[in-house]
Amino acid sequence: MRLGNLKAIAIAASVIWAAGCSTTSQDTDSGDSMDHTQQQTDEGSATSQGTDSSSMTHGQMDTDTGMTKADVMSLTSVFYFDFDQAVVRAEAFADLSAHAKFLVDNPSQLVVLEGHADERGTREYNMALGERRAKAISRYLTVQGVSNSQIEIVSYGEERPAVIGHSEDAWGQNRRVEIKY
Amino acid sequence: MIRLLQTWLFCSLLLVSILTRAELTFEVTQGADNPVPVAVVPFGWEGIQGLPVDVAEIVSDDLYRSGLFSLMERENMLSFPSQGGDVYFRDWRLGGLEYLLIGKVLPDPASNGYRVEYELFNVIEEQRIAGGFFGGAKKDLRRLAHRVSDVVYEKLTGIKGAFATEIVYVTASKVSKDRYNYRLQKADADGANAQTILESREPILSPSWSRDGKNLAYVSFETGRPSIFIQNVATGQRQRITAFRGLNGAPAWSPDGKRLAITLSKDGNPEIYIIDIATRNLRRLTRHYGIDTEPSWSSDGGSIIFTSNRGGKPQIYSIDLSNNWIERLTFEGDYNARGGLTYDGRHLVMVHRSNGVFHIAVQDLKTGRLDVLTETYLDESPSIAPNGSMVIYATQDGTRGVLGAVSIDGRVRFRLPAKFGDVREPAWSPYLQ
Known part of the structure; x- marks a missing residue:
């Protein structure tokens, strides 16, 4: 139970850290007020959902003695981002926390985080953006105890789209980080 | 029978002539x-x-x-x-x-x-x-x-011609659901004589010519991770220049051909470095938690322009190599990237976003005036002809990448529809001997 509490605190801390990070990167990424409003809304929901997800994960950990690889494979492994942003969305927290738990329990398990961007903007800038996104996911995992040595980051920028097309929907599906075991 | 043969011969000749149109x-x-x-x-x-x-x-x-x-x-x-x-x-x-x-x-x-x-x-x-x-x-x-x-x-x-030059570009085609075929290709400036320089299942990007036209630098993911290579155009001989942890990108040759300006993220963030090709010594130019990338040299080698989002959105900056003084060059629009200077240093050509649309634009560095040159869709990767008259760039035709060209005054435009695959990242050679 005590361990469970500690983990809950760790998760809560990582949510705060992620929110903190997002503030930093929002400050640097946003130039106009419209973006700012939107980001503040994102952040608001991030905090509230973050609490939800941590309690949910907390519950899982109480009953659970360890995740199997099959359990991990059933989790979401693709996480999406907003345009020109590298902020982890609140909806990702629950599954990311479960990935983190599995990696903490299996310290020899390595993982590759593949960062991607949509086709808009220049290729090398998007390469950097893909890396930023993978790093945001990496930070979420390491705050929960995953070792840096378990994680490798590779950005493909806009070179490997998940979906071909010029629609908002296609772009949304391409701005992503994929966790690969 | 003879008639049939003649028809067949005519048709096959026609086919050959269509194919040789490259x-x-x-x-x-x-x-x-x-x-x-x-x-x-x-x-x-x-x-x-x-x-x-x-x-x-x-x-x-x-x-x-x-x-x-x-x-x-x-x-x-x-x-x-x-x-x-x-x-x-x-x-x-x-x-x-x-x-x-x-x-x-x-x-x-x-x-x-x-x-x-x-x-x-x-x-x-x-x-x-x-x-x-x-x-x-x-x-x-x-x-x-x-x-x-x-x-x-x-x-x-009264302007030196640039027809006897070449272009390199990258093509990508989808082979199966998860498999692509990437090619680095070289062709005459009119698109003829296309040859494959490198073929890979993994992405190839950012080809760049040395100023003497003898070597190329590019990024290849052939090992599964990005590395910067240089390759001799005539002999095909290649060397891997960097394979650091993280990004290895955006190589740009110095005017003297001895160094490359590159982007590395080995120290945490994407930063601009200069690597000496012979000694592999690195000089770090930028220190910022934002994204710094897409370096490009001035003709005299005294400064490098680059893209940075240090001010919030991607904009183009210049760094003076004698004192590391950084100056912001672009102020119009919320996305200006991948800048390149004309050989006379007067104009800055870039990818510019206005009203959510990406176009190629040119800024007169003396007057500050910015002109949007293109009207096509998702325009990127501008590369300037050695005589400064035209800019070749990548754009979209449906879901396919094609190349377009536009004169530096925006008055003349043409496109190069590709027959095969998705064409991107053109780089115009310097004058060739």
Whole structure:
């Protein structure tokens, strides 16, 4: 139970850290007020959902003695981002926390985080953006105890789209980080 | 039976001629307001076997593609002179023609190649204004024709021609659900003679020419991770220059060809470095938690421009290499990236977003004036011709990447529809020897 509490605190801390990070990167990424409003809304929901997800994960950990690889494979492994942003969305927290738990329990398990961007903007800038996104996911995992040595980051920028097309929907599906075991 | 054979032969010849039109063909979408009327007469040739290429057609296409000239149709020509004495100016003044190019191709026994002779006339003043010859190997006949185009262009516009140059570009095609085929290709500036320099299942990007035209630098993911390579164009010999943890991207040759400006994220964030090719010594230029990438040198090698989102959104900055002083260059629009300077340092060409749409724009660095040059969709990767007259760039046609070109004043535009795959990241060579 005590361990469970500690983990809950760790998760809560990582949510705060992620929110903190997002503030930093929002400050640097946003130039106009419209973006700012939107980001503040994102952040608001991030905090509230973050609490939800941590309690949910907390519950899982109480009953659970360890995740199997099959359990991990059933989790979401693709996480999406907003345009020109590298902020982890609140909806990702629950599954990311479960990935983190599995990696903490299996310290020899390595993982590759593949960062991607949509086709808009220049290729090398998007390469950097893909890396930023993978790093945001990496930070979420390491705050929960995953070792840096378990994680490798590779950005493909806009070179490997998940979906071909010029629609908002296609772009949304391409701005992503994929966790690969 | 003979008839059938003839039909078959004709069809297969047609097929060959279509195939030899190569992977890129041009189509002028907008020309200058008052193009100068020019006639390029079929070049004389007395050999028994036909020539592999039509020199006059290559020259005509070059001049047409510049958007500055209108070319007389062959069927409207009253005669086909191939030397000055055979020209009757009165015939050519009909229809308002101003300039006439004639010439002939001769075998060159010494080099076992060809010699292309040409003469350019001002039809109104009845004067020969240029003449000469170029010689070379048989396989270089197209190149010799482009050299003639360069002379005509320079004589008539006062600007050095850039037809006898090359472009490199990347193509991608989807082989199966999760498999792509990437190719780094090189072609003449008119799209002919396309050759594959490198083929990989993994992404290839950011090709860049050394200023002497002898080497390329590019990024290849062939090991599964990005690495910067340099490759000799003639020999194909290549070396891996960097494979650091994280990003290895955006190589740009210094004017002296000894160093590359590159992007690495090995120290945490994407930063600009200069690597000495011989010693592999690194000099770090930027220190910022934002994204710094896409370096490009000024012609004198004294400064580097780069893209950074340090001010909130991607904008173009310049760093003075003598004192590391950083200055912001772009202020209009919320996304300016992948900047490149013209050889005279006067203009900055970039990817510019306005109203959510990405176009190629040029900024006059003296006056600060910014002009959007293109009207196509998702325009990126601008690369400037060595004479500064045109910018080649990547754009979209449906879901396919194609190449377009636009004059630096925005008045002339043409596109190069690709026959195969998705074409991107063109890089225009410097003048070639």
